[in-house]
Amino acid sequence: IGVFLQDSCKVLKTLTIKPGIRFDYVMINTDMVDKIIELKTTSPRINIAWDATGDGNTVVRAGYNRYVDPAWFNVASFLGVRTFPQETMEYNPATGQYDIVVSRDDPDQQIVVGSDDNTAPHADEFTIEVERELFTDFSLAINALYREYKYSYEDDEVNEIWNQDGTDIIGYKSGDEHYIYRTKNPREAWRRYWGLEFKVRKNFSDNWQLNGSYTYSRSQGIGEGYWTALMDNPRQNEFMWSWSSFDRRHQVKIDGSYHLPYGIELGASIYWRTGMPYSKWFQGYMGSWNHLKTMRGYDPDHPDNDFWNRTPDVMLIDLKVVWDMKELTGQQIDIIARMMNVMHLRYKSDLETNAYPPGGDREYGRYYSMSDGFSAELGVRYRY
Numbered sequence: 001i002g003v004f005l006q007d008s009c010k011v012l013k014t015l016t017i018k019p020g021i022r023f024d025y026v027m028i029n030t031d032m033v034d035k036i037i038e039l040k041t042t043s044p045r046i047n048i049a050w051d052a053t054g055d056g057n058t059v060v061r062a063g064y065n066r067y068v069d070p071a072w073f074n075v076a077s078f079l080g081v082r083t084f085p086q087e088t089m090e091y092n093p094a095t096g097q098y099d100i101v102v103s104r105d106d107p108d109q110q111i112v113v114g115s116d117d118n119t120a121p122h123a124d125e126f127t128i129e130v131e132r133e134l135f136t137d138f139s140l141a142i143n144a145l146y147r148e149y150k151y152s153y154e155d156d157e158v159n160e161i162w163n164q165d166g167t168d169i170i171g172y173k174s175g176d177e178h179y180i181y182r183t184k185n186p187r188e189a190w191r192r193y194w195g196l197e198f199k200v201r202k203n204f205s206d207n208w209q210l211n212g213s214y215t216y217s218r219s220q221g222i223g224e225g226y227w228t229a230l231m232d233n234p235r236q237n238e239f240m241w242s243w244s245s246f247d248r249r250h251q252v253k254i255d256g257s258y259h260l261p262y263g264i265e266l267g268a269s270i271y272w273r274t275g276m277p278y279s280k281w282f283q284g285y286m287g288s289w290n291h292l293k294t295m296r297g298y299d300p301d302h303p304d305n306d307f308w309n310r311t312p313d314v315m316l317i318d319l320k321v322v323w324d325m326k327e328l329t330g331q332q333i334d335i336i337a338r339m340m341n342v343m344h345l346r347y348k349s350d351l352e353t354n355a356y357p358p359g360g361d362r363e364y365g366r367y368y369s370m371s372d373g374f375s376a377e378l379g380v381r382y383r384y
Contacts, residue, residue, distance in 0.1 A: 001025045006045075014051035021045065026070045026120070037075065039120045041068045052130075062128040069121035075153055075226060088179075091287030098287070103177035119185045123149040137203040145195050152189035152222070155181040156231035166235025167284050167291055181232075188237075189230060191221025191244060202256075210256040219246040229290065236292055243277045243297030243306060250274045263324030268317070275311035280364060282355045289354040309365070311351065317342050332383035337376070344374040 006020035021044050028037040047063030090100040124147070131141035159180035161171035172178065195217030202210040221244055222230045230240045250273065257267035277297030284291030293300040302308040319342055323335040348367035355364045362368065 014054055016049045018047045018049075019045070020047075022068070024068050024070060024120075026068075028071060028076045037071070039068075039070070041120045041122070043068050043122070057133040059131050060129070061131070063126070065125045065127075067123045067125065069123070069149075069152075071121070071153060072226070088177075088286070102286070103179075119151040121149070121151045121153060121185060123147055131199075137205045139201050141197075141199040141201070143197040143199060145197070146192070147194070148190065148192045149221070150190040151185040151187065152191075153183070153226040154186055154189040154222075154230055155183045155227055156186075157233070158182050162233060162235055164235070166233050169285060186231065188241075189222055189228075191219070191224075193217065193219045193246065207259040208257065210254070212254040212256075213252070215251045215253075216249060217247075217251070218249070219244045223296070233285075239292040239295050242295035245276050245278075247297070248273045248276050257320075263327055265320075265322040265324070267320040267322070269320075270315075270317050272313065272315040274313050277306065277310050278351060278353050280309065280355055281353055312347055314347055315343075315345060316340075334381040334383070336379045336381060338379075339374070339376045341372070341374050346373045347371045 002022060002024045004020065004022040006018060008016060008018045010016050021042065024039070024041045024043070026037065026039040026041075027035060029035055043066040045063070045065040047065070048061070050060040050062075052058045052060050088102040089098040090102045091098050092100050126146045127143065129141055129143040131139050133139040157179055159173050159176075159178055160169045161173060162168070163170050174180070195215050197213055197215045199213045200210065201212075202208065220242065222228055222241055224244060224246075228240070229236065231237060252270070252272045254270040255268070257265055259265050279292060279296045280294075280299050281289045282291040282293060283289055294303050297309070298306055299309045319339045321337045325331070325333045325335065347370065349371050350369035351367050352362045352364055354362075356362055
């Protein structure tokens with residue numbers, strides 16, 4: 001249940017303030033109707049717009065906003081009572097299969113226990129933007145954004161005893177071969193993003209329009225989503241916080257169109273970004289490829305170079321032609337032609353991130369597929 005209140009007040013002729021506050025109540029039950037999470041939150045928000053030069057041509061926008069994460073349904077699923085047996089199988093080198101039974105959890109065994117820490121996951125966002133109209137319908141802007149997401153839904157395993165290098169379980173604290181996960185919202189489960197964006201905007205006039213931007217950004221934190229590997233293996237915790245898959249340092253986006261006579265419109269879109277980081281995974285517990293030797297996003301052979309293992313840059317150019325046939329037919333009929341990736345740029349995909357030994361079918365750092373190339377489509381639209 002959410003209630004949001006917002007007001008807008010003009011405290012000066014050139015200054016508008018928009019304060020707001022949101023109240024949320026979140027309750028999550030198991031399939032046995034047991035309440036497992038209950039959150040009552042207050043989220044403040046305040047934004048301002050200032051006509052800095054007093055002539056309506058320069059605006060400064062700034063704001064602070066908090067957004068609460070009420071959780072997805074998989075939180076209830078993860079914390080709910082298990083209704084089916086679960087077996088943990090260990091890798092058998094003799095057969096090449098996972099056929100050695102390590103443990104079995106029957107439906108009446110509760111292997112997930114919640115903690116009393118119910119701090120609501122939330123993101124705090126700070127923004128400031130300065131936009132100046134240089135001439136009619138044409139403006140330049142600089143926008144800075146910082147966002148920090150904290151107290152994500154996480155879990156730590158409290159029953160396993162790991163060896164020194166974190167590659168194998170050597171015992172169980174309870175004496176029983178069980179996983180016991182303690183769910184909580186720890187301070188360590190956080191991510192942050194900051195970016196600086198330069199924008200150009202041309203509103204439609206004189207038969208053309210344009211929107212373009214360049215963004216430099218950083219994204220760091222634990223892995224994306226809930227219930228990550230953070231805190232499950234204490235020997236791995238130091239490697240779990242690093243660059244995220246959203247850490248694409250440079251991005252350029254340009255979209256524009258031009259109207260020609262006889263109802264013809266030409267449009268183009270250009271997108272370019274640098275690659276994202278990936279990790280090198282080694283074989284760990286039960287033969288799974290889940291063991292790190294350095295922080296995520298780094299290669300252990302090049303630990304000081306966070307650009308060593310990044311996917312290739314990507315650039316895509318799309319074109320669009322629309323013919324409005326109303327002048328010819330008297331009806332609002334559009335013929336639309338779209339051409340995607342007109343330069344037929346194909347990029348490597350299906351990257352292998354597991355540290356398989358050389359000579360096998362797959363090798364770490366190699367790509368085994370390619371992205372799609374040029375494509376086109378033709379369509380008809382009728383409007384009424």
